[in-house]
Amino acid sequence: MNETGKPGPKTKRRAIALAGLIVANVLCTSFFAMDVITDFESLGTDEAFHLTVEAGAAVVLVVGTSFMILELRRILQRNASMEIGIRAARGEMQAVIDKYFAEWRLSDAERDVALLLLKGLDNETIASIRGTATGTVRAQCAGIYAKAGVDGRSQLMSVFMEELLSEPLGALRDGAAAEAA
Amino acid sequence: MNAKLETRDAGEAGIRIIPVWDPLVRLIHWSLVTTIVLNGFITDPERKLHEYVGYAALALVILRLVWGLVGPRHARFSAFPPNPIAAMRHIRDTLSRRSSLHLSHNPLGALMVYNIWGTVLLLCATGIMMGTIRFFGVEWVQEVHEAAFTWLMISVGLHLLGVFAETWMSGVPLVRAMVDGRKRVPAGREAE
Ligand code: HEM
Numbered sequence: 001m002n003e004t005g006k007p008g009p010k011t012k013r014r015a016i017a018l019a020g021l022i023v024a025n026v027l028c029t030s031f032f033a034m035d036v037i038t039d040f041e042s043l044g045t046d047e048a049f050h051l052t053v054e055a056g057a058a059v060v061l062v063v064g065t066s067f068m069i070l071e072l073r074r075i076l077q078r079n080a081s082m083e084i085g086i087r088a089a090r091g092e093m094q095a096v097i098d099k100y101f102a103e104w105r106l107s108d109a110e111r112d113v114a115l116l117l118l119k120g121l122d123n124e125t126i127a128s129i130r131g132t133a134t135g136t137v138r139a140q141c142a143g144i145y146a147k148a149g150v151d152g153r154s155q156l157m158s159v160f161m162e163e164l165l166s167e168p169l170g171a172l173r174d175g176a177a178a179e180a181a
Numbered sequence: 182m183n184a185k186l187e188t189r190d191a192g193e194a195g196i197r198i199i200p201v202w203d204p205l206v207r208l209i210h211w212s213l214v215t216t217i218v219l220n221g222f223i224t225d226p227e228r229k230l231h232e233y234v235g236y237a238a239l240a241l242v243i244l245r246l247v248w249g250l251v252g253p254r255h256a257r258f259s260a261f262p263p264n265p266i267a268a269m270r271h272i273r274d275t276l277s278r279r280s281s282l283h284l285s286h287n288p289l290g291a292l293m294v295y296n297i298w299g300t301v302l303l304l305c306a307t308g309i310m311m312g313t314i315r316f317f318g319v320e321w322v323q324e325v326h327e328a329a330f331t332w333l334m335i336s337v338g339l340h341l342l343g344v345f346a347e348t349w350m351s352g353v354p355l356v357r358a359m360v361d362g363r364k365r366v367p368a369g370r371e372a373e
Binding site: 026080 | 200203204205207208209212232233236237239240241243244247248251252253254309312
């Protein structure tokens with residue numbers, strides 16, 4: 001399986017860049033603040049203006065950095081909820097697959113083969129994973145298609161694609177729950 | 182067979198890869214390490230650079246404390262509350278090899294983390310005081326500054342010991358997680 005469950009590399013890079021900016025900003029702020037403190041000690045009358053400017057700059061930096069911190073938090077939170085959503089969708093899909101396999105009364109071996117078929121593997125690969133002959137896999141595929149009432153691999157796929165596209169996931173879950181009850 | 186299939190998906194032997202440390206936590210950690218090494222062993226304490234680096238360390242710790250309040254789940258204080266009783270329990274469970282896995286800091290590590298932050302703050306505070314007219318040349322301030330540094334070095338030593346011990350006992354490569362942000366939890370281990 002590929003990395004579709006993870007937030008894209010672009011958002012990741014943005015989060016890293018933002019974190020870098022925040023740290024840089026905070027370091028700058030600390031230097032301004034330090035200057036203000038040391039100047040405050042040796043405060044002459046003509047220093048007051050200089051001091052005010054520096055203190056002002058420090059305040060502006062702090063405010064700006066606060067916004068960046070909130071933005072970073074927002075990005076990270078969105079990533080996290082996206083990941084949970086995709087994981088949930090995956091779980092739902094597994095439930096749908098199990099439901100159909102049970103309905104079609106596939107044997108254990110047929111279930112394994114069907115799952116590999118859905119993952120897009122060809123007969124040779126399935127045979128090598130399962131340690132059986134290609135002919136066996138071919139026979140099992142024929143059995144699966146017959147039980148499912150489809151005439152081939154792409155129709156088998158489309159049974160599940162249709163499920164995925166036609167109903168909202170919430171409805172699927174409710175349906176599965178109703179069946180389980 | 183089904184179980185075996187899932188194992189294949191997850192890559193190496195069913196390891197679950199869980200993002201825990203966000204970029205800011207990691208950047209702060211390694212920047213803080215840099216400032217401590219710089220000021221402990223490289224910069225001249227009499228020079229301006231020592232002061233600049235000290236302010237940077239202070240800023241980093243303050244930023245981390247803010248992030249502990251508003252940051253994502255594993256970075257928050259609530260994920261690793263200071264709890265000496267839980268820390269003792271963690272030692273006991275570790276010795277009997279049945280400690281639970283923690284996605285954020287484990288209870289003992291949490292105590293160490295707060296200790297390190299506190300010590301760095303104390304170092305910064307006394308360092309700044311030494312630079313002021315009011316406390317310039319005051320003996321005890323300098324003594325506290327030096328004692329705090331010694332304590333920080335002891336703490337860092339224990340910190341490293343803890344990190345490697347926990348890595349060895351739990352099978353989760355912690356240093357790698359502090360670099361790329363993701364903890365690799367071995368198959369069949371529950372994590373909290
Ligand atoms: C001056 C040296 C160091 C200081 C002051 C220090 C301080 C800290 C602090 C404050 C944390 C908590 C991080 C957070 O929650 O933001 C932490 C965590 C961590 N540090 Fe360090 N550190 C130092 C050196 C190192 C080194 C050299 C390594 C690696 C070889 C390391 C590895 C780690 C790891 C793996 C964690 C996360 C532990 C966990 O998973 O609970 N640290 N350190």
